[in-house]
Amino acid sequence: MALALGDTAPNFQAETTEGRIDFHEWLGDQWGVLFSHPKDFTPVCTTELGAVARLKPEFDRRGVKVIGLSVDPVDDHGRWAKDIEETQGTALNYPLIGDTDLSISKAWGLLPAAVEGGSQGRTAADNQTVRNVFVIGPDKKIKLILVYPMTTGRNFDEILRVIDSLQLTATHRVATPADWKQGEDVIIAGSVSNEEAKTLYPNGWKAPKPYIRIVPQPGG
CATH class of the missing domain: 3.30.1020.10 (Antioxidant, Horf6; Chain A, domain2)
Structure with a gap:
């Protein structure tokens, strides 16, 4: 079921490149951005992960925690991170969630609940709907949802601009x-x-x- 603005961000426990987390505990009382990816080692997502790593000081300055999600295993994320650093010039400096059983993608409305199996054997085209950006407020409510196709890289300067607006209009x-x-x-x-x-x-x-x-x- 698709999420809507104002819904509570679904909580989950998962392995990430920075260890196991409980999402709501990890977020604490801060703003957050969760952005999702259909598969590791895909070209557009590689550039996006690098772009967010370069912009991390801007997210930090706004008190915003950033986390990525990809359906592949965390071990693959570690190998992909080396490619990201090599090709984009910036190492990953935020966690990347593994979602091998697709449970998080389903809970967040990115894949149909009826999808069977896990990430193994699935292609980027199978997972093409796992391309969202969510901004979550300190109250754990979803404040923004952006949906991108696989062929269009996300504009994270725009996401920072929207966060500025959300934080201003919240106060x-x-x-x-x-x-x-x-x-x-x-x-x-x-x-x-x-x-x-x-x-x-x-x-x-x-x-x-x-x-x-x-x-x-x-x-x-």
Whole structure:
């Protein structure tokens, strides 16, 4: 069954390249990103894992824990990690989950529950739906789901941008407009009345239309 925004992220215990974890315990009270891969030793995923390794300081700065998932065994992940470092110039610096029985992929709605067997013998095409990005909040709720085809590499700069918006709007009653970046103007949330807004923003706001109330980013 597919997950939706606001659902609790399914918990699981699994082996990873950094040892066995309980996902909810590993996440603790931090934000998290889980991104999934259909198979080890695939070209697009190799570039993606390297890209996240290069960007890990940016995730750390935002208090976001990153974890990858691939359906193959952790031993294969270790061999793949050597290829990633060699070809992408950055070593893996976050855990990569093994999902050989496909139970995690099924629990997270990436593969049909009716799929039989494990990862052995399955091809990347068999697992092509295991290509999602999930952002999980400190409350263990899913805040973002992105689904990518195998032929399109993921844009992790965009994922960082979305995390900036999610973290801002979780603590302030605002929304972010199209293409918003950290430090730019934001929109007062529709749930805030004009009377409340006068208290929150005593300097007022720009309103090209009554329902679009623009203010500087709070908390900056």
